[in-house]
Amino acid sequence: MKRKPFSIAILGSLLLGCAFALSGCNKGPAITVWVGGESAKFYQQAANKFFKDHPEYKYRAVVKGVDTGTVAGTITTDASAAADIYTVAHDNIAKLVDAEAAYPIENQGLIDQVVADNPQGFKDVIYATPKGETEKKLYGVPYISQSLFLYYNKKFVSDEQAKTFEGLQQAAKAADNKAFTIVGDDGYNFSFTMLARKESDKSSTLKLYPNGERHDNWLQGDDEIAFVRWANEMFADPNGGEWPPANWITEVQNGKVCALIGGAWHFNSFAASCDDFGIAKIPTFTLTADHVQGLTGVSAGDVYRGGTFADCKVFMMNMYCAEEKREAAQELMKYLSSKEVQKESFLEVNNVPAFAGVDSWIAEAKDQMTEYQYMLGVAQTSMSAYGIAQPFVKSLYNTYFYSKNGPQKYVNLIKLSKAECTLDAIREALFRIEYTWGWGEDVPEGKLPATLPASTAERIEA
Secondary structure, three states: OOOOOHHHHHHHHHEEEOOOOOOOOOOOOOEEEEEEEHHHHHHHHHHHHHHHHHHOOOOOEEEEEEOOOOOOHHHOOHHHHHHOOEEEEEHHHHHHHHOOOOOOOOOHHHHHHHHHHHHHHHOOOOOOOOOOOOEEEOOOEEEEOOEEEEEEEEOOOOOOOEEEEEHHHHHHHHHHEOOOOOOOOOOOOOOOOOOOOOOOOOOOOOEHHHOOOOOOOOOOOOOHHHHHHHHHHHHHHOOOOOOOOOHHHHHHOOOOOEEEEEEEHHHHHHHHHHHOOOEEEOOEEEHHHHHHHOOOOOOOEEEEEEEEEEEEEEEEEOOOHHHHHHHHHHHHHHOOOHHHHHHHHHHHHHHOOOOOHHHHHHHHOHHOHHHHHHHHHHHHHHHHHHOOOOOOHHHHHHHHHHOOOHHHHHHHHHHHOOOOOHOOOOOOHHHHHHHHHHHHHOOOOOOOOOOOOOOOOEEEEE
């Protein structure tokens, strides 16, 4: 492994919200591009190269670093002030299309590249149907993948202990601290229990907007009930899981936690807080007789691994990109999302590529990476087998999943005392959450079905 570590945090703080000076030779009008702040310098240089190599396009590139976690809201508020090409997480695609802030991809070469290079899971979530139309169109061009995985402090945790939540708990008892923390209790940063999969066959009963349908959800399987019981026990343990602290960086620095469930965007902060650390898949946990009591679909001894949303960041073209720019803009998107540029982006600024087979490339290119970079790439790509892309192919689904109190109901359930966290209480809460996913509202007062589990496909009248 030859490359020196790259300081994303320092670079990001310098670049966020600032456009880079141009270094290309073109003097024409600008095509503007928004990317994550940590990536702005890299993509400015890549865009400069593209226009230098393609003088037939009389444009120059201006790349600006933005907060890609919040920029979708800015774009929907005033797309006319946004860049010609912008970056968002794929779950924002439908929302931006509905807001008439996105223009569909028309360049056949770019369409062919997207179809050829990307895994099916990403291809399932990058199309949307414009208002007033019936045909889906391609809007998102994947170029970065992202998922959650585990960072752990080797001062407290051995590589072997990091493989299981029981191992983390054992390490925490020895150190008198917490086994792990999460960075948020929203439906994304705290999703590893709900999205958990059986280690032996990667199975799960969970159905979340399957095939783009909002009334075919299922959260009431026996495995999901067992996961709630496990989490209820784990987060109640003084050496178990920690709900999001005021500042997780301080917790890591002060040795208050053994590990963190986070993403690649937490890499530099964790690295700056911990002298010697490891990166691995989200650990496994083993169900006990207490977790499966009264259930038939799971057994004591079953091993599950925490799951994740395995997502992609995409380039999108702004509806306000001038018509005369669109051909050049899409050719630029094709270049910036090509496999070769994705690879360089990982080697330079730790953006894990989105293309199919990236795990094989990471193994082949190991000698070009730092030790930590290689661990990050392996952990994230390995989690794809335990994850799904956020299936919010309609903006309504995103709102119903995140903004109608579903995540809070789930957290409240897990925070119940052991005596309160009964089978009936779990069944009711999971039914209510699932109902919210489909209808965007709570079950009317006094209208809970007499027997659970029950279907949520039909709306319950007040």
